[in-house]
Amino acid sequence: MPNVKHQKWWGWGEENVFFTWQNKPAFAPMVKRAIGIDLRPRQRDTVDFATAQVPETRISTEQLEILNGIVGADNAVTEDHTRVVHWAGKAVTDILKTLQNRFDRIPDVVVYPGSEDEVQALVDAAVELDLVLIPFGGGSSISRSLQPRPEEERTVVSVDLGRLNKVLEIDETSGLARIQAGVLGPDMEEQLNSRGWTLGHFPDSFNHSTLGGWAATRSSGMQSDKYGDIADIIRGMNVVRQGGLVTLRPLPSTSTGPSLREMFIGSEGRLGIITELWVQVHREAEQREVIAYMFPTWQQGLTAMRKIHEAEVHTTFARISDAHETEFSLATQKAPTSLKKTISAKGQDALWAVMRKRGWDTKAMCIAYVCYEGSKDDVARKKKTVAGIAKGQGALILGSGPGALYDQKKFDTPYLRDFLLEQGVIGDVSETAAPWSQLTTVHKNAYAAAQSAFEELGKTGWIMSHMSHSYHAGACLYFTFAFEISDNVDHEYALVKTRIQQSFIDSGATLSHHHGVGAEHSPWMEQDVSPAGADLMRGLFATADPGQNFNPGKILDSPDTLYRALGQDQPPAPGAQS
Ligand SMILES: Cc1cc2nc3c(=O)[nH]c(=O)nc-3n(C[C@H](O)[C@H](O)[C@H](O)COP(=O)(O)OP(=O)(O)OC[C@H]3O[C@@H](n4cnc5c(N)ncnc54)[C@H](O)[C@@H]3O)c2cc1C
Numbered sequence: 001m002p003n004v005k006h007q008k009w010w011g012w013g014e015e016n017v018f019f020t021w022q023n024k025p026a027f028a029p030m031v032k033r034a035i036g037i038d039l040r041p042r043q044r045d046t047v048d049f050a051t052a053q054v055p056e057t058r059i060s061t062e063q064l065e066i067l068n069g070i071v072g073a074d075n076a077v078t079e080d081h082t083r084v085v086h087w088a089g090k091a092v093t094d095i096l097k098t099l100q101n102r103f104d105r106i107p108d109v110v111v112y113p114g115s116e117d118e119v120q121a122l123v124d125a126a127v128e129l130d131l132v133l134i135p136f137g138g139g140s141s142i143s144r145s146l147q148p149r150p151e152e153e154r155t156v157v158s159v160d161l162g163r164l165n166k167v168l169e170i171d172e173t174s175g176l177a178r179i180q181a182g183v184l185g186p187d188m189e190e191q192l193n194s195r196g197w198t199l200g201h202f203p204d205s206f207n208h209s210t211l212g213g214w215a216a217t218r219s220s221g222m223q224s225d226k227y228g229d230i231a232d233i234i235r236g237m238n239v240v241r242q243g244g245l246v247t248l249r250p251l252p253s254t255s256t257g258p259s260l261r262e263m264f265i266g267s268e269g270r271l272g273i274i275t276e277l278w279v280q281v282h283r284e285a286e287q288r289e290v291i292a293y294m295f296p297t298w299q300q301g302l303t304a305m306r307k308i309h310e311a312e313v314h315t316t317f318a319r320i321s322d323a324h325e326t327e328f329s330l331a332t333q334k335a336p337t338s339l340k341k342t343i344s345a346k347g348q349d350a351l352w353a354v355m356r357k358r359g360w361d362t363k364a365m366c367i368a369y370v371c372y373e374g375s376k377d378d379v380a381r382k383k384k385t386v387a388g389i390a391k392g393q394g395a396l397i398l399g400s401g402p403g404a405l406y407d408q409k410k411f412d413t414p415y416l417r418d419f420l421l422e423q424g425v426i427g428d429v430s431e432t433a434a435p436w437s438q439l440t441t442v443h444k445n446a447y448a449a450a451q452s453a454f455e456e457l458g459k460t461g462w463i464m465s466h467m468s469h470s471y472h473a474g475a476c477l478y479f480t481f482a483f484e485i486s487d488n489v490d491h492e493y494a495l496v497k498t499r500i501q502q503s504f505i506d507s508g509a510t511l512s513h514h515h516g517v518g519a520e521h522s523p524w525m526e527q528d529v530s531p532a533g534a535d536l537m538r539g540l541f542a543t544a545d546p547g548q549n550f551n552p553g554k555i556l557d558s559p560d561t562l563y564r565a566l567g568q569d570q571p572p573a574p575g576a577q578s
Pocket of ligand 1: 091134136138139145182204208209212213215217218219220222269414515551
C-alpha cells in the first residue's frame with residue numbers, strides 16, 4: 001500500500017480531532033435560538049469501517065493486470081477502505097451518503113502513479129480499454145466533482161496523485177517554483193518554507209487538498225487579496241492527455257491566442273491529468289499581523305472593505321462577517337480558564353455595554369479581520385490607513401488579540417459539520433462573487449431565498465455570511481446555512497441549496513467563486529455563462545475527450561443533480577424564483 005495520507009473515511013479531516021461545545025458557554029443557547037434544537041454531548045469518536053456496506057469492485061482480472069503493469073501491484077488497490085476513501089469528496093451530502101451506506105457508484109480500483117510517464121501510460125490505457133479515469137488530489141471537493149456518474153457501467157479508476165508530492169525546483173531569480181500536482185498544502189509549504197519561500201495560497205481546506213486539485217477547481221485561498229487566486233498564481237503546467245503531454249512553460253505573461261492555461265484551470269479532470277505546475281512563490285514576509293475591527297452595521301463594514309480597496313492599501317486579506325456570523329463567532333468563544341482570561345471576558349462584556357450606551361445595536365454589529373504583511377514600516381503604514389477608513393465607518397478597533405485568535409482557529413471550522421451531522425443537523429455553504437454595486441442585493445436575496453425554503457419546509461433555519469476575497473471590481477460572499485434534517489433530507493437539502501444558488505444567478509452574481517462546478521453546480525452553467533457559452537464548452541469536452549473517459553458528467557450536463565431530488569429536470573428560468 002503506498003504511503004499517501006488520506007482523510008478519515010466517514011467525515012472531514014483527521015480522526016480524533018473534534019468540535020466540542022461544552023467549553024463554549026454561549027454556543028448551545030445560540031444553536032437553540034437559531035435552529036431550535038438542544039445540543040447533546042458528542043457520542044461519535046469514530047465510525048467502525050465494518051459498518052460500511054461497500055459495493056464490490058467490477059474490475060476484470062485482465063484490466064487489473066494491465067494497471068498493475070503500469071504502476072506496480074502495490075500501487076493498484078482494490079481493497080474496500082481505499083475505494084471508499086476515494087468515492088467522493090467532502091460535500092456534506094457526500095459525508096451523509098457515506099454514513100448512510102448510500103454509495104451510488106464507487107471506483108473499482110485506486111491507482112497511485114509514481115511518475116509522469118506512468119500517468120501517460122494510464123491515460124493511454126484508459127482510452128484503449130474504455131475506462132473512466134477520475135484524478136484525485138486531497139479528496140476535499142465540495143461540489144461533488146469526484147463521484148463517478150451513478151449509472152456508469154465502465155470500470156472506474158481513481159487516479160490518486162499523492163505520490164507526486166515534491167517541490168522539484170525553484171527559480172530563485174524569478175520567484176517561480178516547479179511543483180508536482182499531488183502535494184498536499186502543508187507538505188508543499190514545508191518544502192518551500194525550508195528555502196524561505198511561500199506560495200501564500202491557504203484555502204480553508206489547506207491541510208487536506210493538493211496543488212493539482214486547487215488548479216483543477218480554480219481555488220482561492222484566504223490570502224488571495226495579496227497572493228491572488230490560484231489562476232493568478234499558476235504560470236505554467238504539464239497536463240497528460242491521450243496522445244501526449246501538453247507543456248505550458250512558465251511565463252510571466254503571453255499573448256499567444258486564447259489561453260490554454262486558463263482552459264486547464266478549473267477543468268476538474270475533464271481535459272486530462274495535471275502532473276506538474278509552475279507557480280509564483282514569494283519570500284516569507286518580515287512581519288504579519290491580523291487586526292480585528294467591530295463595525296456598527298453590515299453596510300458600514302462592507303463600505304469600509306470597498307474603501308480599503310479603493311485606497312489601494314494592499315492587505316493580505318480583509319474579511320467581514322455579517323451580524324449573524326458575528327453572533328455565531330462570539331458564541332464559539334471558549335469559557336475563560338484563567339484569571340487573565342476572566343478579566344478579558346469581563347472587559348468584553350463591559351465594552352458591549354458601553355457600545356449599547358453609545359447607541360450601538362449589538363445584534364447588528366459585524367466583526368472584521370484585516371491581515372497585513374510586509375516590512376515593519378509597511379505594516380504600520382497600512383494599519384494607519386485602514387484605521388482611518390474603519391473609524392470613518394464608525395468602527396471600533398479591537399486590536400491584534402482577537403485577530404491572532406482568528407488566525408489560529410482558521411482551519412478548525414470544517415470539523416463543525418461532522419459534529420452537526422451527528423446532532424441531526426445539516427450545516428453547509430454556498431459562495432459567490434459579484435461586483436461591489438450588487439453585493440448588498442446578493443446578500444439580501446440569498447437570505448430571502450434561504451428563508452423561503454425554510455418556511456416551505458416548516459423549519460427554523462439559520463443563514464449567515466461573510467465577505468472574504470476582494471477585488472478591484474467586487475468581492476466574494478460566503479454563506480453558511482443550517483437546519484435540522486429528517487428522513488427526507490435529500491429533498492430538504494436540495495430545496496435550500498437550489499434556492500440560494502438560484503438567488504445568486506438572479507442577483508447578477510456567479511454560481512461559484514471558488515468551489516468549482518462538479519455535479520453540484522452544473523445545472524446553472526447555462527445561466528452562468530449563457531447557453532452559447534455552455535455549448536462552446538460542450539464542444540471543447542467532446543473534442544478533447546470523445547470517449548468520455550475523463551471524469552465525465554462534471555461541470556456540464558451532470559445526470560446527478562440536486563433537481564433530481566426535487567423531481568425536476570432543471571433550474572427554473574432565470575428570475576422565475578424571485
Ligand atoms: C471544509 C471545506 C473547506 C473548503 N475551503 C475551500 C477554500 O477556502 N477555498 C477553495 O478554493 N476551496 C475550498 N474547498 C473546496 C476544495 O478544497 C477545493 O475545491 C480544492 O481545490 C480541491 O483540492 P483537492 O486536492 O482536494 O482536489 P479533489 O477534491 O481531490 O479533486 C477536485 C477536482 O479536481 C480534479 N483533480 C484533482 N487533482 C487533479 C489533477 N492533478 N489533475 C486534474 N484534475 C485533478 C478531480 O478530478 C476533481 O474533479 C473547501 C472544501 C471543504 C470540504
